[in-house]
Amino acid sequence: MDYKYISQLLDRYWQGETTLEEEQILRSFFSQLCIPEELQKYRSLFIYEQTEKHTNTLGDDFDERMMALIDEPETVKARRVTMKERFAPFFKAAAMVAIILTLSQAAQYSFQSTSEQAPAVSTGTSRPAGSVALNDSARIDTLKKSSSVDAVQQPLIENGAVLMK
16 A cells, blocks of 8 residues: 555544545554554554444443442441531631621721821810810810809909909
8 A cells, every 4th residue: 555645644634634435544554464663653543443342331230330339338427516616607707797897997987087186286276186075075174164263253343342252
């Protein structure tokens, strides 16, 4: 047989351009005993179908083998699960929720704060404090002090004479 023709068929085979008849020619060529050395490496590819057994159906013993696999007893080792192990995922989830809520509150506070709430530089002027409670209590204390000072220093005039309380 012409080895040049076989080489051309192999090139066309690798490019996917051969017909079924040409592939049969290649199979019959490689099933021969006398093959050139340079083409020997392709032999196992083309004689595979002839040498391997075709198994398209299940064997007769398939059902028996599957049942034997199913019937084998499996050893299961039981262990005690403590309450700590059972609730560990719940505790982890609760901790994550607490962390998220804490961080969201901190972020909300930082976004709502203004530059007026920053500590005042000692310039002699006072700025309002950051908290409403501080502002209210400071004003009330100041008002109480000023009203008590006014009451103490207010002269009492009786019968033309100035009296001090």
